[in-house]
Amino acid sequence: MTKELLLAAFLIGVGLCIAGAATHLYQWRAGQQAMLRYDGKTFLGSMGNLAMSFVCGPYIMLQIGWRHEDNGTLSMTSALVSAIVAFGWAFITGLLFMGAYVAIHP
Incomplete structure (x- = not known):
C-alpha cells in the first residue's frame, strides 16, 4: 500500500510542477494573468484557453x-476546498503527462 501512496504523491507532484511551470510560461508569453476560462475571440482561441485552463488549473x-477576504483575513474553508480540488486536479494532470511520457518513451 505504501508504493501506491508514493505513486499517487509522485503523480500529484508532477502535476503541480507542470501546472506551475505552464502557468508562469503562459503569463510570461501572453503578458496577462492566467485564469480559468473558456472564452476566446475565435473557436481556436477558445480551445487554447480551455487547454491552458486544464493544464494550469x-x-x-x-x-x-x-x-484574502474583504476584511483582510484568509478563509480556511476557501483554502481547504481549493487545496483539495487542486491536488485532485494535479493528480489527473500528472497522470495524463506521465502516461504520455511512458507511452512515448522507448
Whole structure:
C-alpha cells in the first residue's frame, strides 16, 4: 500500500510542477494573468484557453485559495476546498503527462 501512496504523491507532484511551470510560461508569453476560462475571440482561441485552463488549473486553484477576504483575513474553508480540488486536479494532470511520457518513451 505504501508504493501506491508514493505513486499517487509522485503523480500529484508532477502535476503541480507542470501546472506551475505552464502557468508562469503562459503569463510570461501572453503578458496577462492566467485564469480559468473558456472564452476566446475565435473557436481556436477558445480551445487554447480551455487547454491552458486544464493544464494550469491546479496552480491557479491553489492561488485562488490564498486570496484574502474583504476584511483582510484568509478563509480556511476557501483554502481547504481549493487545496483539495487542486491536488485532485494535479493528480489527473500528472497522470495524463506521465502516461504520455511512458507511452512515448522507448
